Amino acid sequence: MSTLSLSAGDSLVLWVPERGCLAPGAPLSDLRQALNDVGFACDTRLDPSLPSDSAFLALGLPPTSSEKASKPPVADGFELDWSAAGVRLVGGGPRGLSFAVWEFLERLGWAWPTPQIEREPEAREWTFPIRIEKHAPALKHRVFFAEQVEITPALIRWLSRLRLNTLFPSNPARFEDPESQFPPESLAMAETLGFDLIAGGDSARWLLGPLGDESLTWDTLPKRKTKRALEAILELWREMGEPSPRLSIWAEDSEIEPVARILAGALEAVPELLVETGVNVSIPEPCAGRTLFHLSDRGLSPLAEREDDEARLLEGLKGISGREVYLLLDPLGWDVSLGNPISPALWRVLVRRIALAGQVGCAGAGLSLARVDARSFLERAGFAYSLAARAMWSGEAEVSEPEARRILEAQFDSGAEAAATLLADLERWLRRDCPRGVRGFAEAHSALLSEGVRDKLDQRISEIQESAPNEACMELARSLSTLVGLYDLEECPDVHESRALARTLWSGARIDSWPAWLQAKSPLAERLRGRL
Numbered sequence: 001m002s003t004l005s006l007s008a009g010d011s012l013v014l015w016v017p018e019r020g021c022l023a024p025g026a027p028l029s030d031l032r033q034a035l036n037d038v039g040f041a042c043d044t045r046l047d048p049s050l051p052s053d054s055a056f057l058a059l060g061l062p063p064t065s066s067e068k069a070s071k072p073p074v075a076d077g078f079e080l081d082w083s084a085a086g087v088r089l090v091g092g093g094p095r096g097l098s099f100a101v102w103e104f105l106e107r108l109g110w111a112w113p114t115p116q117i118e119r120e121p122e123a124r125e126w127t128f129p130i131r132i133e134k135h136a137p138a139l140k141h142r143v144f145f146a147e148q149v150e151i152t153p154a155l156i157r158w159l160s161r162l163r164l165n166t167l168f169p170s171n172p173a174r175f176e177d178p179e180s181q182f183p184p185e186s187l188a189m190a191e192t193l194g195f196d197l198i199a200g201g202d203s204a205r206w207l208l209g210p211l212g213d214e215s216l217t218w219d220t221l222p223k224r225k226t227k228r229a230l231e232a233i234l235e236l237w238r239e240m241g242e243p244s245p246r247l248s249i250w251a252e253d254s255e256i257e258p259v260a261r262i263l264a265g266a267l268e269a270v271p272e273l274l275v276e277t278g279v280n281v282s283i284p285e286p287c288a289g290r291t292l293f294h295l296s297d298r299g300l301s302p303l304a305e306r307e308d309d310e311a312r313l314l315e316g317l318k319g320i321s322g323r324e325v326y327l328l329l330d331p332l333g334w335d336v337s338l339g340n341p342i343s344p345a346l347w348r349v350l351v352r353r354i355a356l357a358g359q360v361g362c363a364g365a366g367l368s369l370a371r372v373d374a375r376s377f378l379e380r381a382g383f384a385y386s387l388a389a390r391a392m393w394s395g396e397a398e399v400s401e402p403e404a405r406r407i408l409e410a411q412f413d414s415g416a417e418a419a420a421t422l423l424a425d426l427e428r429w430l431r432r433d434c435p436r437g438v439r440g441f442a443e444a445h446s447a448l449l450s451e452g453v454r455d456k457l458d459q460r461i462s463e464i465q466e467s468a469p470n471e472a473c474m475e476l477a478r479s480l481s482t483l484v485g486l487y488d489l490e491e492c493p494d495v496h497e498s499r500a501l502a503r504t505l506w507s508g509a510r511i512d513s514w515p516a517w518l519q520a521k522s523p524l525a526e527r528l529r530g531r532l
Contacts, residue, residue, distance in 0.1 A: 004082050006108075008039030008124040012086075013058050017050040025153075025192050027101040027160075028055055034105055038120055051090065053097045057104075058086035076165055077136035080104060082128050095165060095194035102161045103135065113411035114382035114472070115158040116375065138395025139357070141292065141326045141364025143168055143198070148371040148521045151182045153189040155374060158382075160193040162389035168198040168248070168276075168366065180515065191243065198276050198292075199240060200248030207233050207249065218255035218262075226258070230265045237266075237273070246292065248276035256281055263291070279320055293320060294328040294366065297353060309353060313360050326364030327357040329388070342448075342483065344384040345426040348399075351387055355397035365392050371521050373514055380475035383411045412476075415469030419476060422460040426480075429453050454484050482509050482524070489531060502531035 006012075014032055021028045022044055035042040042057075050056065053072070073079050073092040078100035081088035089104060091097030107128070109121025144159050147170040156167065167190050169182050190197065200207070208216045210232035211225065221229060237247050247266065251259035260281050267273055267287035276292045277283070283291045295316045317325060329350060354365045367388055369377070378385070386407050387399055409416040448454050457480060464477045485505045492498040506512070506528050511519060519525045 002130055004084060004087065004128045004130060006040075006126045006128075010040055010059065012040050012042045014042055014044045015047045015050060015056040015058060016044060017046070017048055017052055017054065019046065021055065023192075025157075025189060027098040027193070031055075031057075031101045031105065034110065038108075039124065053091040053094055054089060055097070056086060056088045073134060074136050076140075076163075077134065078103070079135070080133045082130050082132070084130060087128070093194065095160075098160055098193055099135070099163055102163070111407075111410040112158055112161050113386065113407065114378045115152070115154040116379065117382075117411065117472070119410050137163065137393045139326075139354075139362070139364045139392045141166055141324070141366075142389065142392040143326060143328070143364060143366030145201075145328065145366050145368040146170065146370065146374075147201070147368075148181070148518060149369050149374045150180065150515070150518075151186050151374075153186050155378075156186055156189045156193065156195070158378075160195070162386060163393045164367075164389055165194075166196040166198060166364075166366075168201070170199075170201050170203075181517070197243065197245035198248050199237075199245040200250075200276070202250045203248070204255075207236065210236070218249075218251060218258045221258050226261060226265070230262055230269070233262065234266060234270060234273075237270075244272070244274075246274040246276050249281075250278055251281050253280065263287075267291070279316060279325060288323055291323070292364075293323055293325045295325055295362070296328045296330060298330040309356055310360060313356065313362075317361060321361075324363040325361070326366055327353070327362050328366040328368065329353065330368060342426060342430065342480070344381040345423045345430065347384040347387050348427070350384065351391040351399055352397050354388060354391040355395055358395050371518070371523060373510075373518060373522075376475050376479075376510070379472050380479055382472075383407050411472050413470045413472070415464055415467045415473035418460075418464045418467040418469070419473055422457075422464060422476070422480075425460055426457065429456065448483065448487050454487060457484055478508055486527065498531050502528045506532070 012035060014028065014035075016022060016028055020026075022032070023029060032042050032044055047056075051072070073090065073096060075092050076096050076099065077092045078096040079088070079090040080100060080103065081090070087104065089097060089100040091100050108126060109119075109123055111119040113119070142164045143166040144164050145168040151167075151169055159167070204217050205214070208218075208221065208229060211229060233247070237244070249259050249263060259277065260283065263275050263277060263281065263283060264287055267275060267283070267290055274290050274292070275283075276294065279293045279295045281293075295313070297313075313327070357365050365388075367385060387404065390399070391397070405416070405420065408420050412419040448457070461477045461480055461484075464473050467473065469477075482505050485501060485508075489498060489501050489505065492501060506525075509524060509528075511522070511525050511528070514522070514525070
């Protein structure tokens, strides 16, 4: 037999090496539940002789010795070994096994376009060729950075399904309400799914707080207080518990010297410590080997040609040859100029830039999300994260049209065609009408200064609203309507009309349903509040 055939109704046995593999929330537990949900009769049994971080899904028979034998894949990598008796899933570690589970379920037809949406397969019969598939990521570090965002267990599970491996939830001092933004159950989920953690960032107030002087910054920290500051920082790091996160300290140009001094001291004092900082901070050898450097793409134009991107990335990497660097992508994150409604339309730029990062020597890339309602934002923009994450794994600079359409259909369902038309037109308008010299995705929406572009966008929004859409389509339409309304608001000369329009936009964006900490920090809420 040259194929493995499965049908809903088949009796399957999921062989696992230990009971802990089936704990609530564990990927193998999800696998068993998913199979039962679509009609399989999936039982589980223990076989302690199976290698750790592996499982065997069989048509009833126990795994043979040849099915148990396996050379572990590379870190984060995994294998799917298809045979007539079933499929063997092997990970290079717990995280690799998670990725193997998600890959297998995707082959059956599952899709998770957003943290809230799960699509079950329509098929009930499947045939797979007998072969061994080896999967490994193109980029070692696949990071998700979040600030002033509610990090839920569902969000973390979705990030794992995107094959991301590092969670960077900024630092507690920048959270208005840390317990609700990154609650203990979310941390537990991150540990279950094997995420690496980074804590810190632009964090002077948090890290220097124990010194008792709220006015202290890195560039005003006296050298005589360096030792005390270092001790306080390491104490904060130790209080984070296990697994120990990578400690991050970012520095503006005026802060480079004191930050470099603190990080070097911390690395020398604690041999097991790992740190993260910007490429502008010099860390001496051998401590640089335990440092992950980030290079921001904030200065790159979202409309730049590939050659421009490559030249700027190479310029940023000068002098740090041989060190681990990841490209921290700005476009979907910092909502400084309200660019997030249109940034998903530029997903092709994201994919190309991620692939380019690997080609010029970066060890990773990071997606960001900040100061937005994560649920509603990902409801309309999850597809862009999915496509970008796939580029981190594959290293490919292009996405085929069938693959892009498949991902859009998973998210927008019957409204996928209207959404695809809107996104394609919006990208074209941005490239044509965006003022020259724009830097950063957050400024790209300035193309909407043209009233003609806003009229065309309104027409596309109406087409989405009339296409029997799902909630994802409505979120996309609402966000773009709000952006158009903000430009109309700026041009409204009458105070009373301006106030009425601001109230309409506030209601349409559902800001009253946001938690207080997000209403206080959101640039959208701040801009509208000034007109109410």
